[in-house]
Amino acid sequence: DSGVTQTPKHLITATGQRVTLRCSPRSGDLSVYWYQQSLDQGLQFLIQYYNGEERAKGNILERFSAQQFPDLHSELNLSSLELGDSALYFCASSVASGFEGYTFGSGTRLTVV
Amino acid sequence: AQSVAQPEDQVNVAEGNPLTVKCTYSVSGNPYLFWYVQYPNRGLQFLLKYITGDNLVKGSYGFEAEFNKSQTSFHLKKPSALVSDSALYFCAVRDYGNNRLAFGKGNQVVVIP
Numbered sequence: 001d002s003g004v005t006q007t008p009k010h011l012i013t014a015t016g017q018r019v020t021l022r023c024s025p026r027s028g029d030l031s032v033y034w035y036q037q038s039l040d041q042g043l044q045f046l047i048q049y050y051n052g053e054e055r056a057k058g059n060i061l062e063r064f065s066a067q068q069f070p071d072l073h074s075e076l077n078l079s080s081l082e083l084g085d086s087a088l089y090f091c092a093s094s095v096a097s098g099f100e101g102y103t104f105g106s107g108t109r110l111t112v113v
Numbered sequence: 114a115q116s117v118a119q120p121e122d123q124v125n126v127a128e129g130n131p132l133t134v135k136c137t138y139s140v141s142g143n144p145y146l147f148w149y150v151q152y153p154n155r156g157l158q159f160l161l162k163y164i165t166g167d168n169l170v171k172g173s174y175g176f177e178a179e180f181n182k183s184q185t186s187f188h189l190k191k192p193s194a195l196v197s198d199s200a201l202y203f204c205a206v207r208d209y210g211n212n213r214l215a216f217g218k219g220n221q222v223v224v225i226p
Contacts, residue, residue: 002156033213043157043203043216056213090156099164099207101147102214104156 003027006091006105014113018079021108023091025072031055031094032074033102034066038087049074050096081112115140115208117187119217127225132194134220136187136204145207146187147214148178152200160202163187174198194224 003026013019025032034046036059045058049068060066063081068074078085088109092102117138126132138144145164149157161172168180178189189202201221205214 002158004156006156035216042218045213045215048213058213092157099145101159101162102157103159104149106154106156 002103002105004029004091004093004103004105006089006108008108009106010109010111012111012113013081015081015083017081017112018077019081019110021076021078021089021091021110023074023076023093023105025074025091025093026103029093029095029103030072031096032068032072033092033094034060034074034076035090035092036087037090037107041087043090046076078110083112086110086112115144115206115215117146117204117206117215117217119202119204119220121220122218123221123223125223125225126194128196129193132189132191132198132222132224134189134202134204134222136189136217138185138187138204138206140206140209142209144180144187146178146180147205147207148172148176148187148189149203149205149216150174150200151203151219157203160189194222196224196226198222199224 005024030051033048036044046060048056066076088107090107092104147162148160163180204217208215
């Protein structure tokens with residue numbers, strides 16, 4: 001157990017729907033990062049939050065949004081889902097700047113049908 | 114922007130033989146380099162990192178990596194591969210611009226019994 005908890009582990013939903021992925025960072029970590037892993041795109045950085053504030057944005061679609069709550073857990077919201085959004089979504093956390101590297105959760109596998 | 118390249122898609126090695134997974138980097142400034150491993154249906158696990166100091170970095174599970182500034186490389190090595198080392202290996206570099214880790218596309222390692 002890495003200490004980073006992601007729920008749910010698996011999600012199957014239909015096109016056009018909206019889902020929410022949840023992440024609880026490792027105890028003491030203030031930064032949360034979201035990554036998307038697909039076969040053709042590899043591991044793509046989506047967004048980072050630090051202590052409740054957005055810090056960095058990567059290749060995140062406008063249909064996707066995220067937030068980090070006062071208790072430091074984070075949610076990634078995916079809306080108007082398309083088949084191409086099917087992927088593994090990882091959350092990672094770090095103490096602050098990420099110099100020490102990240103701790104990853106086990107991911108949420110999203111399947112859009 | 115900082116980036117890493119992993120030139121090989123798959124590395125096949127016989128059990129007991131030395132294992133090398135290649136990574137080259139492109140950074141402006143001092144590189145912060147990482148190796149992660151991903152087993153099937155699992156999140157990424159930290160193996161080792163180079164921040165500063167000795168060019169040979171020792172990590173988890175008997176892995177080590179050699180930082181070579183002149184060749185801008187950070188190859189992952191293991192003297193004697195195990196079947197259980199079969200997994201996806203990612204090299205990553207810290208991107209100063211937005212404080213995130215940029216990952217390579219990953220290398221599938223197959224250790225043949």
